[in-house]
Amino acid sequence: MKRISVLLSALCLSLGISGMAAAAPLVVAHDTNFKPFEFKDETGTYTGFDIELWDNIAKRAGLDYSFQPMDFNGIIPGLQTGNLDAAIAAMTISPQRLEVVDMSDPYYDTGIMLIVRSEDAGTYTKLEDLEGKVIATKTGTSSADYLRTQFTKAKEVKLFPNNDGMYLEVLGKGADAAFFDESVVRDFAKASDGALTVVGPLYEGQSYGIGFPKGSDLVQKVNDALKAMKDDGTYKALYIKWFDVDPDTK
DSSP, X not given: OHHHHHHHHHHHHHHHHHHHHHTOOEEEEEESSBTTTBXXXXXXXXXXXXXXXXXXXXXXXXXXXXXXXXXXXXXXXXHHHTXXXXXXXXXXXXXXXXXXXXXXXXXXXXXXXXXXXXXXXXXXXXXXXXXXXXXXXXTTSHHHHHHHHTXXXXXXXXXXXXXXXXXXXXXXXXXXXEEEEXXXXXXXXXXXXXXXXXXXXXXXXXXXXEEEOTTOTHHHHHHHHHHHHHHHTHHHHHHHHHHSSOTTTO
């Protein structure tokens, strides 16, 4: 009887450990600096549209999670290897990405635009004006892909791991323009005290989605929660809070 009791205790302990492992919080990645989607506020806490959107989705879907800030170009590999359970980082839904990861329904529609020094706003009004010039963008993004495949006439494309680097390169005259996501360049122009201006048309209309490892059962849960947010007005309120515009009229 004593031996059976010991075995039962060991079995219960084993099941308890397994249960704790199964209940471990999801690891959800986001970019380290992609204002207004994710960034540190004055208290050093990450906030932004993506952060609040995921928090609302997770509560609706009953998901326990912990955030993992990381460089954007490490997110897709992290999903592929299963080190990440999900990622919300203003990630464009593209055929190339869908080959290696699963993505949610779109949650934000955008495109790519140019930002230049205000003194040059009359000179550079579209990509074609930057033939033979230096353009800055962010590593591992659809903006970098576009410059690599669709506009190959730049003198040089400088790649940076974060947003601040490419904008500082333009301000310091190390690049003639930056080419990046519309909402982000508009936010940076607004914060530049008139030093930078967004110019030209919107290139390559695109949508952002939440990323998951292939075959993840989280996709449907997240899509259902996202739809519920849109149906009850929570999504619209959050959108207006961060972008000062109604998504229905954008």
